[in-house]
Amino acid sequence: MNILLVGSNHKTAPLEVRERLAPKEEETPHPLITVKNLPFIREVFFLSTCNRIEVLSVVEEAETAEREIKDWLRNRGGFSLHQAERYLYTYTGEEAIRHLFRVAASLDSLIVGEPQILGQVKDAYRQATEMGTTGTILNRALHSSFRTAKRVRTETGLANHAVSVSYAAVELAKKVFGKLEKKSALLVGAGEMAELAARHLIKNGLSRLILTNRTLSRAQELAVVFGARAIPFQELTSVLTEVDIVISSTGASNYVITTNMITDALRRRRNRLILIIDIAVPRDADPEIGKMDNVYLFDIDDLQDIADENMNMRQVEAQKAELIVEEETVRFMSWLKSLETVPTIIDLREKVEHIMAQEMERAGAWLRSLSETDRKEVAILMQSVIKKILHDPITVLKEGHTEGGEIDFVAALRRFFKLDEKPIPPPRERKDDALS
Amino acid sequence: MNTIVFFYLAVVVYLMATVLYTVSLVRRRVHPAKHASWTMATAFLFHSLLMFFMWQGRGFTLFATAYDVFLFFAWSLTGFYLLFQLRTKTRVLGISIAPVSLILLLLSSPGVGEPVSIPKILESGLVHVHVLFAIMGEALFLLATLAGIAYLIQDRVLKGKRQRGLFRYLPPLKDLDRINEWALIWGLVFLTVGIIAGMFYARVTWTGSWHLDAKIIWSWVAWVAFAVLVHQRLAIGWTGRRPAIFTCGFFIFLAITFILENFLFTSQHRFF
Incomplete structure (x- = not known):
């Protein structure tokens, strides 16, 4: 019995390979079932995101199973044995578990600390349980991975800080306005980064977006995509009165947003705060604007500084996260080890002997009133009752070992007799949030 | 106990x-x-x-x-x-x-x-209204000031383009500004009620030139400070940094004069 993980991610394989490996919609039978039916495979979990494919399994003959899974992946992805060396990675035992935990905690992600991955792991797990392809070991492994991810999120600041320039805009908007509901933004010009920033703002609750561009048709096209309103470029000045956030990225060589425009707008908007994010190079907004009260101006370098600094913080936090992963891996492995037959039999015997000793102790006064021979008789009697009771379960456990079902038996037995209550301490859990 | x-x-x-x-x-x-x-x-x-x-x-x-x-x-x-x-x-x-x-x-x-031995004069209902509302008004003034200070720090942090350091998790500007505004408006309302109650009482009970009592003059100055700030905010449209600065300034001034007044002048307000 071993744990085996075969996978492929953005670091090892190009996109088109990963695309071919991913499960198709309405694929029957589902990859989970296909893999489950390969020889020597007892439990399977299958994770597929745009950046990775992971096949995690509990197998009997590690080498054969690894070959089977790799062949299946190779056929699917249509690549040679030679390429498989490069595209696929394999982890077994403790390393497989560590990898799973790192993935769930977003330490292996393209953008370290991005939060979506945990949801994707959870969905994949739900699917696997629905299809009944996971068992004792993977259930525990997945639950441990969720706990690891949660601990990483709450005990480290890994996910707290914006690391992209476009997301830094959201962080700034939140510092100025708090909640973005009921706030509106104006996108001047169209650039990839500005669009991305707008998308982030909308995802964070922005209620209204207005677009403008020198060529109105371009703005109108984008407006359809965003469900926004497009206005002609000449109306820029008047719309500055109503919006809270301005993101500018035109290719203009002169200032598109001037001090006069803002002075005027501020008077008409009764000094309501305005945040201007100037992503354009050369700059769209006159830097003098930044010195005015109630106006907060950030250019591309400022945003880059924020993103860089957050990136540094993330690296520090990632080290803390690795420690948590290590801790959880060790914990899981020690649980896994306890699932072996012999230690379980020993634990069970010890527990029962302990109960007997306790009960003898409690009956002390009465026992002392008996004669020496009687006391021995009582002890022998109890010993033989215990032996008889334990005989069958232990026999089945040993037989299970040869039939390959020992894990489930052992796990069940450990639960029935609460043999794990001492060795695994309850997890420390804390909550933490982003801003406010 | x-x-x-x-x-x-x-x-x-x-x-x-x-x-x-x-x-x-x-x-x-x-x-x-x-x-x-x-x-x-x-x-x-x-x-x-x-x-x-x-x-x-x-x-x-x-x-x-x-x-x-x-x-x-x-x-x-x-x-x-x-x-x-x-x-x-x-x-x-x-x-x-x-x-x-x-x-x-x-x-x-x-x-x-x-x-405590309670002076007879302090048992009146009007006196209670007077003191309760006046104190709540002043507490709101202090709250407006503290929000103002936090606003000014956050403003400096953002304008300085520096996100690091102790002030990373200060509240958003907008919320601080709103607290300042609410606290000023309600503070003015409370203080007004407090002062009016006090005046009614004084008219009935006190004799002499109580209008020129140091503490009463101080109260009027405080009231005017409040009223000016509320007016600037609501009618003129002050937002953000300026009301924050003025709130802090007025508060410090009032705090200092309050202490001086207590040391330098005798007042009919002294019962304790």
């Missing part, structure tokens, strides 16, 4: 809240500040019980000594802060509220649990 117990409980819990807020700021985590908010609410509960038992012990004459004033001032400050906190999630602002309440509570400690 109850009074002393709740006094110590309130002091300890305010201290805990102060520590939690500080931890939140220093370690740059929001998590401790969330606990701090609940701690603060608990402190407020103990504080309320403390005042209830104290007043019950002397037949609900609310203000007999200067210590009572400190106690009620701190209570109002905490209470209003917690109210605002329900509307805006400005937890970290608590770092400035908790220690102030704690200090005021400690200042009031000589008066807690001591028997």
